[in-house]
Amino acid sequence: MDDxxxxxxxxxxxLHSTQSDGTDAPADVMRAAHRHGLRIAALTDHDTAxxxxxxxxxxxxxxxxxxxxxxxxxxxxxxxxxVLAYLFDPDDEQLRAMTERVRTSRLERARMISDRIARxxxxxxxxxxxxxxxxxxxxxxxxxxxxxxxxxVQDRDEAFRGILSPRSPYYVALFAPDPVTAVRLIVAAxxxxxxxxxxxxxxxxxxxxxxxxLDAGLAGFELGHRDNTAAGIRQLESLVAExxxxxxxxxxxxxxxxxxxPGEHTxxxxxxxxxxxxxxxxxxxxx
Numbered sequence: 703m704d705d706x707x708x709x710x711x712x713x714x715x716x717l718h719s720t721q722s723d724g725t726d727a728p729a730d731v732m733r734a735a736h737r738h739g740l741r742i743a744a745l746t747d748h749d750t751a752x753x754x755x756x757x758x759x760x761x762x763x764x765x766x767x768x769x770x771x772x773x774x775x776x777x778x779x780x781x782x783x784x785v786l787a788y789l790f791d792p793d794d795e796q797l798r799a800m801t802e803r804v805r806t807s808r809l810e811r812a813r814m815i816s817d818r819i820a821r822x823x824x825x826x827x828x829x830x831x832x833x834x835x836x837x838x839x840x841x842x843x844x845x846x847x848x849x850x851x852x853x854x855v856q857d858r859d860e861a862f863r864g865i866l867s868p869r870s871p872y873y874v875a876l877f878a879p880d881p882v883t884a885v886r887l888i889v890a891a892x893x894x895x896x897x898x899x900x901x902x903x904x905x906x907x908x909x910x911x912x913x914x915x916l917d918a919g920l921a922g923f924e925l926g927h928r929d930n931t932a933a934g935i936r937q938l939e940s941l942v943a944e945x946x947x948x949x950x951x952x953x954x955x956x957x958x959x960x961x962x963x964p965g966e967h968t969x970x971x972x973x974x975x976x977x978x979x980x981x982x983x984x985x986x987x988x989x
Contacts, residue, residue, distance in 0.1 A: 711741025712968040715769060715977075716786060716898065716924065716952030718959075719745060720835035721753040722773075723843035725957030727835070728753035729760035734955070736764045738964040742974060744771035744788060749801040749808075751792035752837055758987040768987040769977070773898060775804050775876065776884040778911055780868070781904060783881045783897075786924060786950075789981025790893025797891040800879055805839045807877035812840040818872040819845070819865060823854050842866050843959055858959055881911065882918045889919035892983025896920075896950055899927040901934025916945060921980060926951020926967035948976050 718724035719731045726734060728745055731753075735743040743766055745757040754770050761768035769788055776783040790797065812830065819825050825848060833847040834840055846861035855861045865872060879887070888895040897915065900907060900923045912920075923942065925935050926949070942949055951967035954960065978986060 711766075712739055712965055713742035713769075713971070713974045714740050714953050714955070714965050714967070715742075715744040715771065715788070715896075715950050715969050715974075716746050716773070716927075717743060717955045717964065718747055718773075718957075719753045719757065720838055721745075721750055722747035722838060723841055723956060723959060725959050728757035731955065731957070732757050732760040732764060732766065732768070734957070735761075735964040736766055740766065740965050740968075742767045742769065742969075743964075744769035746771040746773045746786055748773050748839075748841070749775055749804045750839070754792070762987055762989045765989045767989065769974075770984045770986070772801075774801065774884050774888065774895075775808075775878040776881040777876070777878040778881055778907075781907075782876075782878070783884070783907075784899070785881065785884045785888065785920075786896040786898045787888040787891075788894040788896070788977050789984050789986070790888055790891040791983030794887075794891035794983065797887045797893075800883075800887055804876070804878055808839050808841050811874045811876050812842065812845060814874045815842065815845060815866070815872055818874075819849075823849070823852070823865075825849065825852055825854070843956075847959075882914045885915050885918040885920050892981060894921050894948075894977050894981045896922050896924055896948060896977075898924050899929045899954070900924065901930040901938055902927075903929065903931065906934055906937055912941070916947075921977075922948030922950065922973075924950045924952055926969070927954060928962060928966065929954075948973050948980075950977075 719728040758768040829848040
């Protein structure tokens with residue numbers, strides 16, 4: 703394939719599979735992306751690259767370009783921070799050790815939350831395991847799905863607004879590195895870090911934190927996302943212009959787990975090209 707065709711078609715760089723908290727297998731995520739008109743897609747499961755091979759094979763067979771990715775968990779005080787990582791080396795020892803620690807913490811946390819909920823609701827650990835696929839780390843979305851299956855809530859959104867809310871007595875915090883450490887680990891592994899949905903309803907990130915992340919190598923912001931607010935986007939756009947940052951747009955597709963649909967936000971070809979030029983830990987897969 704010649705270079706003129708590499709960036710044809712819309713690009714969605716934030717999609718989840720059953721390897722984390724999506725409901726579609728990695729190959730099916732790529733098929734869904736293709737049905738919605740996408741021609742460039744990234745699989746960005748939480749703290750894992752386990753679905754890359756399956757997704758890449760499916761994407762290539764559909765004539766799509768696959769961009770290896772991950773959504774890395776981080777935490778700043780009470781705030782959960784997600785950093786999208788593209789084209790990193792999945793075998794980098796330090797990054798791999800950190801993501802394995804986060805996944806272990808997520809499993810332990812899920813069991814603790816499950817035990818607390820079971821005191822007041824008819825819910826067993828086996829109900830939660832039934833909502834996961836082989837190889838996936840159990841997390842709050844799977845608990846939400848089990849609560850739906852048991853009839854305690856109508857959908858994931860209701861579960862996260864109530865029983866699984868950080869304000870709930872059943873809540874247990876997840877271990878995760880601070881955001882600056884997450885950025886440094888991604889960069890050291892040859893990856894390109896982008897701050898996911900940075901202008902959400904929780905309010906703007908503290909300016910000193912954003913500046914520290916940028917100084918550590920944060921490459922840009924995911925400004926195209928349904929959870930971002932208009933005011934938050936405007937605030938970050940000035941920083942984008944000042945620092946010449948990468949801007950992405952993505953769906954954050956989770957299959958049936960969220961209403962988000964592939965391609966509802968997309969990333970401009972020039973920005974895809976900048977990500978591909980900056981990442982060197984792994985390579986995109988072309989059809």
